[in-house]
Amino acid sequence: MKDSRESPIEISRDDFKKIGYQLVDVISGFIETINEKPVTTGKTPKQIQQLLGNASLPEDGIAASEIVARSSVLLLEHSLLNGHPKFFGYITSSPTPIGALADFLAAAVNPNVGANILSPMATAIEKQTIKWLSEFIGVPASCGGILVSGGNMANFTAFLAARTAKAPMSLKEDGLANTAGEMVFYCSKATHTWIEKAAVLFGHGTKAIRWIATDADNKMNTEILEQTINDDLKIGKKPFLVIGNAGDVSTGVVDNLSAIATICKAHNLWFHIDGAYGIPAAIIPKYKKLFKGIREADSIALDPHKWLYAPLEAGCTLVKNPQHLIDTYSSHAAYYNFSGHEDEPSLNYYEFGFQNSRGFRALKVWMALQQVGKNGYIEMIGDDIALAQLLFEEAKKHLELEAVTQNLSITTFQYVPPAYVRQQKESQEYLNSLNENLLNKLQESGEIFLSNAVVAGKYCLRVCIVNFRTSKKDIHEVIEIVVREGRKVHETLQKKG
Numbered sequence: 001m002k003d004s005r006e007s008p009i010e011i012s013r014d015d016f017k018k019i020g021y022q023l024v025d026v027i028s029g030f031i032e033t034i035n036e037k038p039v040t041t042g043k044t045p046k047q048i049q050q051l052l053g054n055a056s057l058p059e060d061g062i063a064a065s066e067i068v069a070r071s072s073v074l075l076l077e078h079s080l081l082n083g084h085p086k087f088f089g090y091i092t093s094s095p096t097p098i099g100a101l102a103d104f105l106a107a108a109v110n111p112n113v114g115a116n117i118l119s120p121m122a123t124a125i126e127k128q129t130i131k132w133l134s135e136f137i138g139v140p141a142s143c144g145g146i147l148v149s150g151g152n153m154a155n156f157t158a159f160l161a162a163r164t165a166k167a168p169m170s171l172k173e174d175g176l177a178n179t180a181g182e183m184v185f186y187c188s189k190a191t192h193t194w195i196e197k198a199a200v201l202f203g204h205g206t207k208a209i210r211w212i213a214t215d216a217d218n219k220m221n222t223e224i225l226e227q228t229i230n231d232d233l234k235i236g237k238k239p240f241l242v243i244g245n246a247g248d249v250s251t252g253v254v255d256n257l258s259a260i261a262t263i264c265k266a267h268n269l270w271f272h273i274d275g276a277y278g279i280p281a282a283i284i285p286k287y288k289k290l291f292k293g294i295r296e297a298d299s300i301a302l303d304p305h306k307w308l309y310a311p312l313e314a315g316c317t318l319v320k321n322p323q324h325l326i327d328t329y330s331s332h333a334a335y336y337n338f339s340g341h342e343d344e345p346s347l348n349y350y351e352f353g354f355q356n357s358r359g360f361r362a363l364k365v366w367m368a369l370q371q372v373g374k375n376g377y378i379e380m381i382g383d384d385i386a387l388a389q390l391l392f393e394e395a396k397k398h399l400e401l402e403a404v405t406q407n408l409s410i411t412t413f414q415y416v417p418p419a420y421v422r423q424q425k426e427s428q429e430y431l432n433s434l435n436e437n438l439l440n441k442l443q444e445s446g447e448i449f450l451s452n453a454v455v456a457g458k459y460c461l462r463v464c465i466v467n468f469r470t471s472k473k474d475i476h477e478v479i480e481i482v483v484r485e486g487r488k489v490h491e492t493l494q495k496k497g
Contacts, residue, residue, distance in 0.1 A: 008061055011064050015064065015065070018065070019064055019065050019068050022065075022068075022069075023068055023072065026072050026076070027072075027076075027100070030076050031083070031097060034081060034083055034084055034085075034469070035084065035085050035469065037081060037084065038081075038445075038446030038447070039080065039081055039084045039086055039087050039446050039447065039448060039449045040079075040080040040081065040443070040444075040446050040449060041077075041078055041446060042443075042444040042445065042446055043078065048078060051074065051078060052074065080449065082094065082095075083095055083467075083469065084449075084469070085467060085469035085470045085471065085474050086447065086448040086449065086470070086474050086477070086478070087448075087449045087467060088448065088449060088450050088451075088462075088463040088464055088465060088467070088470075088478070089443075089449045089450060089451040089464070090451055090464070091249060091276075091277045091303075091306045091307075091464050091466055092305065092306070092312070092466075093305065093306055093307065093308075093309040093310075093466040093467060093468075094309060094466075094467045094468055094469050095305075095309065095310065095311035095312070096309045096310060096311065096364070096368045096371075098364070098367050098368055098371050099309070099310050099311040099364035099365075099367070099368055100311060100364075101367075102363045102364035102366075102367045102368075103311060103363075103364055105363065106122075106359070106360040106363045106364070109122075109360070110360075111360050112357050112358065113126055113349055113358040113359065113360050113361075113362070114348065114349055114350040114355065114356045114357050114358045115346070115348045115349070115350060116346040116347055116348055117346065119360070122360045122362070122363070123347055123348075123349065125360075125362050125363060125366050126146075126147055126349065126360075126361075126362035126366075127347055128366065129147065129362040129365050129366045129369070130143070130144065130145040130146070130147075130316070130318065130362075131143075132366070132369050133145070133302065133304070133316055133318065133365070133369075134318055136280065136283055136369070136374070136377070137275070137279050137280065137282045137283065137291075137294065137300070137302065138282050138283070138288070138291070138294060138295070139294055139295050139297070139300065139318065139320075140295070140320070143318045143319060143320055143322070144318075144319050144321070144322020144323075144325060144352070145316055145317050145318040145319055145322065145325075145352070146316070146317055146325065146349055146352040146353045147314060147315070147316055147358075147361040147362050147365070148315040148316065148317060148353060148354075148361075149313040149315055149361075150276075150303055150305065150312075150313055150314075150315040151192065151194060151274070151276035151277075151301060151303050151306075151315055152194045152197065152315075153315055153317075153353075153354070154276060154301035154302070154303065154315040154316055154317045155192075155194045155195070155198065155243075155272070155274055155276070155301045155317075156194065156197075156198055156201075156202075156354075157301075157317040157325070157353050157354065158272050158298075158299035158300075158301060158317050158319065159198045159202065159241070159272070160202065160328050160329075161270075161299060161317075161319060161324045161325055161327075161328045162185075162240060162241045162270035162272060162298065162299065162324075163183065163202070163240060163241070163328075164324065164327050164328040165270060165298075165324050165327070165328075166183075166238075166240035166241070166268075166269070166270055167179060167183065167240065168180075175203075176203045176204065177203075179238075180238075181236055181237060181238035182208060182237050182238060183204060183208065183237075183238045183239075183240050184204075184208045184209075184210055184232055184237045184238065184239055184240070185199075185204075185208065185209060185210065185239070185240060185241035185242070185243070186210045186212055186225055186228065186229065186239070186241070186242045186243065187209065187210070187211065187212065187220075187242070187243040187245075188211070188212050188213075188214050188219070188220035188221075188243075188244075188245060188248075188255060189211050189212070189213060189214055190214055190218055190220075190245055190248040190250060190251070190253060191243055191245060191248070191274065192248070192249055192274060192276070194274075195209060195243065196209070210228050210232070212224050212225045212228060217253065218248070218251055218253045218405075218455075219253055219254075219255045219256055220244065220245070220255045220256070220260065222256055222259040222260060222263060225242065225260070225263060226263055229263070229267055229269075233267075239267060239269055240269060240270060241269060241270045241272060242260055242263065242264050242269050242270070242271055242272070243272050243273070243274055244256075244257050244260045244271070244272070244273050244274070244293075244297075245273075245274055245275075245278075246273050246274065246275035246277075246278045246279040246282075246291060246294070246300075247275060247276075247277040247278015247279065247281070247407075247408050247410075248277075248278075249276075249277055250410075250412075250453040250454070250455070250462070251405045251407050251410055251412060251453060251455060251462075252277070252278060252405075252406075252407030252408035252409065252410035252464075253407050254278060254290050254291065254407070254408070256293075257273060257291060257292060257293030257294055257296075257297070258292045258293035258296070259293070260293065261293040261296035261297070264296075264298075265296070270298045270299070271296060271297050271298050271299075272297065272298060272299045272300070272301070273294060273297045273299070273300045273301070274301050275294075275300050275301060275302045276301050276302055276303040276306060276315065277303065277306050277307060277408075277464075277466075278307070278408050279291065279294070279300065279302050280302065280306075280307040280308055280377070280381055281307070281381055281385065281408055281409075282294060283374065283377055283378055283381065284378055284381060284382055284385075285378075297320065298319065298320050298321075298324075299317060299318065299319045299320070299324075300317075300318045301315070301316070301317055301318075302315075302316050302318070303315045303316065304316060304365045304368075306466055307381060307384075307409075307466045308365065308368065308369075308377070309368065309380070309466070309468055310364050310365050310368060311364055313361060314361050314362075314364060314365055317353070322352070325351070325352040325353065326351050326352065329350075329351055329352055329353055329354070330351035331351075380468050381409075383468075384409040384465040384466060384467065384468075384470070385408060385409045385465075387409070387465050387470055387471075387472065387474075387475055388406060388408070388409040388410060388411045388463065388464075388465050389406060389411075390472065390475050391411045391413075391463055391475050391478060391479070392406035392411045392413070394475065394476070394479050395411070395413040395479070398479060398483065399418060400415060400416060400417065400418055400483050400486065400487075401413050401414065401415060401416065401479070401482070401483065402414045402416050404455050404456075404458060404460050405453075405455055405460075409464060409465040409466060410453075410462065410463070410464045410465075411462075411463045412453045412455055412460035412461065412462045412463075413460060413461055413463075414431060414435050414458060414459070414460055414461065415434065415435055415438055415461065415482055415483065415486035415489075415490075416431060417434070417486070417487070417490045428457060428458065430493075431458070431459070432457075432458065432459035433459075433493070434486070434489060434490055434493060435452075435459045435460065435461060436452070436459050437489050437492075437493065438461070438482070438485060438486050438489045439451075439452050439461060441485055441488075441489060442461075442481070442482070442485060445485070447481050448477075448478055448481055448482075450462060450463055450478075451464070461482065463478065
């Protein structure tokens with residue numbers, strides 16, 4: 001073997017610069033013209049597979065420049081573009097350009113943010129990011145937390161911390177099966193499906209979920225919550241957790257968090273807020289009352305890759321007392337030498353969550369928070385809400401649209417044919433079918449990308465705006481496109497009928 005090693009995966013300095021500069025040029029051109037592209041090509045999985053090809057694993061290597069050039073074409077020309085100004089589907093934001101650069105830098109250094117000794121600067125940056133996110137939403141900066149992949153993991157992380165805090169100390173050794181009294185937990189019927197996953201994966205079963213009815217505003221009915229907790233206590237159940245929504249994913253509703261906090265305090269229950277989507281709106285002064293009660297939460301889930309516009313993946317769990325995370329997740333294997341100096345204990349993030357080896361998710365959030373600043377986020381989030389409100393008002397005025405709900409930056413509405421308005425002949429079942437067919441057509445068309453919500457039995461078109469590129473022009477065009485395509489779908493269904 002030679003003294004100097006030549007590896008087939010290495011790229012020379014000159015080639016790296018050349019390929020890198022070319023890639024940056026391609027990406028910057030893509031960003032500059034993204035509004036001119038279709039939101040999606042609408043190609044089927046089979047068509048996408050044909051574009052990719054079915055070649056076997058190469059026996060010999062291919063030039064890096066060729067791979068990067070081909071990969072750029074495949075991704076930039078054949079993806080669903082959630083950075084497009086007319087992407088309003090699921091709660092995935094337009095990614096910040098600085099976030100893309102941050103991921104490039106993070107991958108180059110490749111710190112393992114599981115232990116401080118493996119990532120001294122990255123650990124410090126994640127710690128500061130957690131502090132800034134706490135300040136951002138208006139909870140004490142003394143909160144601890146951890147960056148995770150997204151909303152499911154953020155909520156899972158908090159769920160298990162809640163269970164550890166409220167269960168007998170013997171739980172870790174004896175397990176749930178040998179713990180006296182069934183541990184039960186409470187959430188509204190509008191809660192995201194992560195709670196069902198948690199119930200199943202963590203051994204409780206879905207029967208341990210107490211689904212609390214919502215009121216006329218789709219908020220958790222706190223009177224029913226109080227009564228259900230009392231009923232469970234009478235029959236020997238062990239309540240331990242209540243989940244409040246700070247922006248449910250279907251309609252953007254924020255529960256009465258202050259009332260839930262009061263109930264949790266009275267019964268010594270862990271209060272968790274699922275704010276994965278909506279809680280960044282707490283930074284806007286006029287909406288602070290809406291989020292009253294968040295300072296009482298024991299834990300909060302939020303996703304910077306939703307309304308802070310970070311590239312995927314970036315979720316976050318915040319906990320009022322970070323010791324609860326350590327109590328839940330810390331373990332000390334014999335091969336770990338991560339303790340640090342006695343006078344300055346190390347912050348090791350493997351003790352705060354599921355992962356030991358962890359990527360540097362915090363950098364893209366940390367850099368964007370500095371570039372934009374508090375006032376910049378107030379402006380952008382406020383604009384998103386204002387655009388959703390504009391859509392709701394425009395839908396209310398249009399004779400062929402029915403505005404249904406509007407909360408935070410989510411608006412739901414239905415396309416309603418003129419004949420339905422005049423004669424009231426078509427049933428709600430037909431309208432639901434019409435709007436479902438319309439949504440499918442819109443998602444395939446590439447002009448706009450919406451999703452759906454079912455509200456009081458109505459299948460609605462759902463627009464969620466977490467998009468710093470969307471403008472008033474886009475909102476007016478949404479109205480035009482939905483009405484134009486709605487008429488076509490209605491005509492087709494009538495002919496079939």
